[in-house]
Amino acid sequence: MKLVVAYIRHDAFEPIRSELLELGFPSMTITDVKGSGRQKGITESYRGASVTNYLRPKLKIECAVADGDVQTIVDTILKHARTGNVGDGKIFVTAIEQAYRIRTGESGEETLQAHPDAAEAVNG
Ligand SMILES: Nc1ncnc2c1ncn2[C@@H]1O[C@H](COP(=O)(O)OP(=O)(O)OP(=O)(O)O)[C@@H](O)[C@H]1O
Ligand SMILES: [Mg+2]
Numbered sequence: 001m002k003l004v005v006a007y008i009r010h011d012a013f014e015p016i017r018s019e020l021l022e023l024g025f026p027s028m029t030i031t032d033v034k035g036s037g038r039q040k041g042i043t044e045s046y047r048g049a050s051v052t053n054y055l056r057p058k059l060k061i062e063c064a065v066a067d068g069d070v071q072t073i074v075d076t077i078l079k080h081a082r083t084g085n086v087g088d089g090k091i092f093v094t095a096i097e098q099a100y101r102i103r104t105g106e107s108g109e110e111t112l113q114a115h116p117d118a119a120e121a122v123n124g
Contacts, residue, residue, distance in 0.1 A: 001096035001109060004073045006061045007035055008089040012081040013059050019076050025069070025113050031060040039086055056087065064096055066109045 008016070013030065020028070034055035041052040063073050074091055082088050101111040 001099055001112065002065055002067055002070045003094045003096050004061075004063045004065060004070060004077075004091065005094065006063075006077050006081070006089060006091045007033065007058045008061065008077065008081040009083075009087070010057070010059045012077075012089075013061070015080040016061070016077055019080065020063070020073065023072060023076065025063065025065065025073060027064070027113050029062040031062075033058050033060045037087060037090070058089065064099060064112050066112060069113070 017028070020026070035058050036054055036056065041054040042056070043050055043052045045051070061077070065073055070093060074093070077091055098107060099109075099111045100107045
């Protein structure tokens with residue numbers, strides 16, 4: 001199991017969410033974050049003064065998946081988040097030791113994404 005963590009521009013999120021849902025990956029967490037890449041800061045003029053913003057707003061996506069699904073998730077994020085401009089973002093992949101579905105006590109890969117024939121109400 002792996003955790004795919006991506007820092008992207010906000011406007012890339014909707015196409016990513018929509019395609020991941022179609023591909024059978026509805027489960028994710030998103031967080032509004034601020035970050036900086038290697039440009040360190042962007043200097044803008046504000047009321048005549050030069051102001052450097054070191055942090056830019058980004059969206060963090062966390063998506064826990066089976067090892068065999070990592071490339072699909074990464075490819076989907078790359079496809080929609082890449083504009084070719086600096087600040088497009090980063091993707092990190094880390095190992096997950098274990099996962100549990102709290103409701104049932106199940107553990108392992110079957111807890112991570114949608115069951116192929118699941119037709120459950122959208123409630124969480
Ligand atoms: N090494 C890192 N560790 C943690 N977060 C990072 C790291 N690099 C980038 N980020 C996050 O990703 C966001 C976007 O980074 P960004 O795309 O500017 O990376 P970059 O390395 O500067 O590449 P580019 O030259 O394409 O801009 C940052 O604002 C930050 O939230
Ligand atoms: Mg950058």
